[in-house]
Amino acid sequence: MSASVTSLATRGVPPGAVRVASELTEAPADLAVGRVLPVRAELADLLPLGGLRRGSTISVRGSNSLLLALLATATSSGSWAAVVGLPELGLTAAEEFGVVPQRLAVVPKPGGELVSVVAALLDGMDLVVVGAAGLGRLGRRGNELAKRLSARARHRGAVLIAAGGVWPGTDLELCCTEMHWLGLGDGHGYLAEGKLEIAATGRGAAARSREGTAVLACAAGSNLANPNSATPAATTPTATTPTRDPFKAPVELVG
C-alpha cells in the first residue's frame, strides 16, 4: 500500500493530461506565498498541498515521531510552534528531528486553562499542537470548544494540530497505522530508523485518502548533529551493525 502513494506522488504527470481533481489544488505557489508551512520531503507527499495549510486543523494520532517530524521544517524556516498539554513529548527527539528549540514553546500543564492558553497561542504562533486528551476532560463542552479553537486557527492563519485523540471537524487526519523499527538485533545494534505507515484522510483537498510510508531516520534528516557522539547515518542498519555474541554488551557504540 505504501508503494502506490509514493509512485503516484513522484510520477511525472504529462502536460495536459487529465488529473484527479484533488491534484489540481496542489499549487506549488502556495508554498512560496507562505499560505502553506513546509514539511519534510517524506511527509509532503501525504499532505494535500505538500505542506501544512495555514488555518487548517490537523489531527495526528499514533505517533509522536510523526508529530515532531511535522514541526521540524516549519520551525527551522522561521515559524513558531507551541506544544500544549503534552508533557510526555520527547524534547530531545524534537531537537534531533530538526525542530528549532528556541522557537518551540512548551506548555506542559495547562490544566483548566487549556482553552484560553490555546486561544492565546493561536494569536501568536504558526503551529499549535494540543494534546486532545485535555479536551476530552472538558466533557460535553469539549466538542464545542474544539470547534471554536479550530475557527480561531482558521481566522488567525495558524495551524492547529490535535495530537493523540479525537478532534471534531478536522481538515486532515494523519494516523500512524503501523510502525517498524530497524537496526535492533538480538543483543546488538540500536534503534536506528522507524518506518511509519501513515494514513491520511480528510475533507476538501484531502478528501481522497492517501497512505504512505515515511522513514523517519532522524540521523539522516536535517538535524543538529553532534560530531562527538557516535551517530552513524544508519541508512542500511544491517550493514552497520556487526553480528555479535548476543550477551555481550555493545559498549563500543556508546559515547
Added chain:
Amino acid sequence: MTNQRKPGTPASTIEDPQWTESADGAADSPWPSIPANLIPPHLTNATASTRPMRMLVVWCPDWPVIAAAAAAGAPPLAPVAVVLANRILACSATARARGVRRGMRRREAQGCCTDLLVFVADPDRDERSFEPVAAAVEELAPGVEVVRPGLVAVPARGPAGYFGGEEAAAERLVDQVASRTGVECQVGVADGLFAAVLAAHRGVLVPAGGSPAFLAPRPVNELAEFIGQVGLDRTGPNAVGRNNGKGADGRRQVSAGLIAQQIDLVDLLRRLGLRTLGAFAALSENEVASRFGADAVLAHRLAGGVAQRPPDRRSPPPELMITQVLDPPADRVDAVAFAARTAAQRLHELLGSYGLACTRLAIDAETEHGERHSRVWRCAEPLTVHGIADRVRWQLDGWLRTARLRSGVCLLRLWPEEVVDGRSLQLELFAGGGATAADDERAARALLRVQSLLGPEGVFTPLPDGGRGPAERVNAVAWGDERVARFGPELPWPGQLVRPAPSTVPVDPPPARVLDEQGEQVTVTEDDRLTARPVRVVVGGKPRAVLGWAGPWVVDRQPSMAGGALRLARVQVLLAGEETAERKGELALLLRTSGDRWLVEGIYD
C-alpha cells in the same frame, strides 16, 4: 566679496546701508550705548511670547583647568593648562597673564611659561567635579540645566522673585557657590540662553527686552563659540535634554562636523560683511533660510535673541515606589492576590500620572518575622495594571508555596526599575506581515499572555543540554529567562544513548518486568552485562515477546557527583505488538534499571 570692504560701500545683500555701516562702527563701542534706531525693528517690538525666557547663567571661568588642578591638587595660583590633541584647550588666569592662549601648541605654551602644569582634557572629570557646583546652585534655584561643565543655566524668574531682584539673586548665587565649593563664578542674566551666557562672560545683567541690543554689537564669532560648546537644538526640547547634567552618559554631544559648519558659517558671514550679531540678525529669516542652511536659521535666531527652544529643566526624579502595608499579615494566596491588585492599581496610577509605563518591575516583600525577598521582573512590553498585579501575585504565590516566606507578608513594596513613555503601551500598528522580527514579537506576546494565565514557569522553551538519559538532555528554560546550558552538550557523555532519542518520555515512568526464558527477572551484572537474554517484557500487565534488544548502556555515577552514587543501566527493546483497532506493529521501548526494578523511560513511537 572680500574682507576689506571699504567703509561706506553698501553690502550687496544688505538693504539698508546705513544700518550696516553704523553697526560696523558700533562693534567697538561698549554696551549699552547703541542707539535704539539701530536695533532691527522686528526685534525691538518682539512681544513677550516671542521673547525668550529670561535666564540666569552661572559661569565658572576656565572650568577644565579648575577641575584638573583640583583633581591633581595643584596650588591655586600655579599656571595650569589643559590640552586636547596637543593644543591648549583652556588655561588658568596666571598662565594667561604669562602669554599662554587657547589653541596654542603645547610646546609653544611651555615656551611662554616654563613652569606650566599641563593636564590632558578629561570631559568625565569636568562633569564629575562640576556636580557640586550644580548642586549648590540647585539649592537656591531649582530647575537647573547644566549646559556644559562650567556653565549652569536656570530660569531667572524664580530666584529673582524670591531674593528680591535679579542682582540680589546673582549675588546670593556667587556667594553660595563660593562658600559651598570654593569656586569663583560669574553670573549673567538676560533673555535667552545665548545672551545670558554672553552676559555671564561679562558679568552683567541685561535688562528685560534688552538682549537684541546687547547682542547686536558682539562679533559673529561668538555664535561659533557658543554653538561649539552647547550645540544646536535641532530636535526640540525633549530629545537632547533629558539627561542634561546627569554625568557622562547625558553629556551633550557636539559633533566636530557641527562645529566645523558653524565656523564655516561665521567665516562666510564675515566675508559677506556681516561682522556683528546685529548685522546678521537684521537679515530676515526668509533671506537666511533661502541662502544658508537650516542650522544657519537657528544661528540667526540666536543672534537676534529670539527663543531657540524652551529651557529643559533638570527635575529630581519622582518617587515611584509603592509601599503597601498588609494588616493583618497575609499568609494565604487569595489575601495576597487582593493586596497585589490594590498595590498594582496604585503603582499604575502613579506611573500614569507621569505618563510612564513600567518594563522592569521590582517586587519586595517583608514578613512578620523580618524575612525579606526581592525579585525583578523584566517584561518585553510595558506592563498594564493587570500585568503588574499578575506578576506580584505570581511572585508572592511562589514565595509562599515554596515556603521561602515562612510567615505572613506584612509589607509589600513595588517600584519600577525601568520605565518607558506610556504611549509605548500601544501596539505597533504597522508590523510588516511575515517579517521574522514581527513574528517573533507576536509570538513573544502570545507567550507572555500564557504566562499571565499559568505563571512564569508555565511556558518554557527546551534547551539542548548535556546528559545521558533522554530527559536529562534537555533543559526547560522558562520563557523570558536567559537560555544558559547547565553543562553543555558538546562534552563527552559516556553512557549516553545513541540517536534517535525516544519521542515519548513518560513523566512518571511506568514499571516494567523484564523476564528471561524461565520467567526470571533479568538484571545487570557487575561487569555490565545482562544476566540472561530477555524474552518477555511485561508492561501494564501485558506480556509481550521481545523481538530484538540491545544494551545495556551503563552509567556509573560517582558518589561525588550531584545526587550521590548511582548505577544505572539502559536497554532498548523491540516488542511484538498486539493489533489494536488503529495501530499495529512493534513497540520499541527504552528501559532503565537501577537495582532490580525496571522502568519504561522512553517510548519510540
